[in-house]
Amino acid sequence: MTTNGHRTPEQIRASLAHPVIDGDGHWVEFDPVFSERMRKVGGDKAADGFLAALQTTRDALSMSVAERRRRRVAQPAFWSRQAENTLDRATAMMPRLLYERLPEFGTDFAIIYPTAGLRLPRIGDDSTRRAVIRAHNIVTADYFRNFGDRMTPAAIIPMHTPDEAIEELEYVTRELGAKVGMFGSGMSRRVPSTTPSDPDGARLSVYYDVLALDSEYDYDPVWAKCREVGIAPTFHSSGAAQGLRLSPSNFVYNHIGHFAAAGHAVSKAIFLGGVTRRFPGLRFAFLEGGVGWACQLFGDLIEHWERRNRTAMERMDPRKLDRVISRANATATSKDMTMSADTIDLRVVNDQLERAFAWGKTKRAHATSPTQNVVAESLVVVMPRQRVRVILRREILHFLEERFQLSGRIRPG
Numbered sequence: 001m002t003t004n005g006h007r008t009p010e011q012i013r014a015s016l017a018h019p020v021i022d023g024d025g026h027w028v029e030f031d032p033v034f035s036e037r038m039r040k041v042g043g044d045k046a047a048d049g050f051l052a053a054l055q056t057t058r059d060a061l062s063m064s065v066a067e068r069r070r071r072r073v074a075q076p077a078f079w080s081r082q083a084e085n086t087l088d089r090a091t092a093m094m095p096r097l098l099y100e101r102l103p104e105f106g107t108d109f110a111i112i113y114p115t116a117g118l119r120l121p122r123i124g125d126d127s128t129r130r131a132v133i134r135a136h137n138i139v140t141a142d143y144f145r146n147f148g149d150r151m152t153p154a155a156i157i158p159m160h161t162p163d164e165a166i167e168e169l170e171y172v173t174r175e176l177g178a179k180v181g182m183f184g185s186g187m188s189r190r191v192p193s194t195t196p197s198d199p200d201g202a203r204l205s206v207y208y209d210v211l212a213l214d215s216e217y218d219y220d221p222v223w224a225k226c227r228e229v230g231i232a233p234t235f236h237s238s239g240a241a242q243g244l245r246l247s248p249s250n251f252v253y254n255h256i257g258h259f260a261a262a263g264h265a266v267s268k269a270i271f272l273g274g275v276t277r278r279f280p281g282l283r284f285a286f287l288e289g290g291v292g293w294a295c296q297l298f299g300d301l302i303e304h305w306e307r308r309n310r311t312a313m314e315r316m317d318p319r320k321l322d323r324v325i326s327r328a329n330a331t332a333t334s335k336d337m338t339m340s341a342d343t344i345d346l347r348v349v350n351d352q353l354e355r356a357f358a359w360g361k362t363k364r365a366h367a368t369s370p371t372q373n374v375v376a377e378s379l380v381v382v383m384p385r386q387r388v389r390v391i392l393r394r395e396i397l398h399f400l401e402e403r404f405q406l407s408g409r410i411r412p413g
Helices: 009-014 031-062 065-071 086-093 095-105 116-122 126-143 162-174 199-204 220-229 251-255 258-272 292-308 310-314 346-357 394-404
Strands: 021-026 109-113 151-157 180-183 187-190 206-209 233-235 343-345 380-382 389-391
Touching (some): 031 116, 031 126, 095 109, 095 151, 116 180, 126 151, 126 162, 151 162, 162 180, 220 233
Parallel strands (some): 109 151, 151 180, 180 233
Antiparallel strands (some): 187 206, 343 380, 380 389
């Protein structure tokens, strides 16, 4: 027992009859050392590109709130790593120490995702991105090479193009023995109709590619390659610093829910884009966003299917609308009706409906006889306080009762 009376993770694990797997463990790359190891395997482009990707946070923090507001730059995190508990901080940065402490955490096996590496799939320059990710994957695999019985690192799979993704998939599975892939998503792409003339314009004039719906590219070859090499695509993309998460002053506002939002976007696209139907055996994972968004998405998809399936849509065909009150070519006249705050002249409503839905004269038999024509001029709705009283001419009442079997339920005013 701990001093607060709660069981330790080790004690909880001992009471379980099944293994405990950490599906989203993280380690923290120590940038100065990690970048130099990247330089050795990938050259200056890899190391410098990695450091430049991290520099964006320092650049944003160096701005005043006013400057971030002017340029619409999101407030990033500061003081985001454990400092008081030095052992835990070291554990996150040293794979061997993490390996040794797994029993203390009650964990049998851990899938380890990067921290600095989360942003690398969104590096804009093609050659830099590919060099950085390749070097990051090589260095990471080397760090965890001797701990494969209890830990496996996720290789980064860039998704700017299908060819890029397939090439990295083949490399990390064949050369590095990767078992898990962290796939990019939500990459910003320039809106074709824009011609940004400055960096801020280029940064903001973008849309975000969710891969499976309305993308410039067909990613089915990527999903097929995943099936071939035995990799389940996992996504750990960010939704912060974009869209509705661009507060220049409040990191918490930008951070809450952003992983869920990113997972929701690509998951919804994968389903609606038919990927799950074309690749029914392929499993997808969306990390660090909880499960609430997924439950909501499941319910929303069912609801929208009920409303938007083919049969349901046929019930909403505007051509099937039936005018309850058809405009008559009657010769009867009635005095003009003055509209007041509690009176609605249904002649006006009738005209608006006809214009909105482009209805023509009804051809139903019940409206062919002049004696059964509905006289719109006779209709007024009076709404005194909570009651609604419909004043109907005898012909209209007869029509409604006959058409909707409402006999005895409507009384003339």
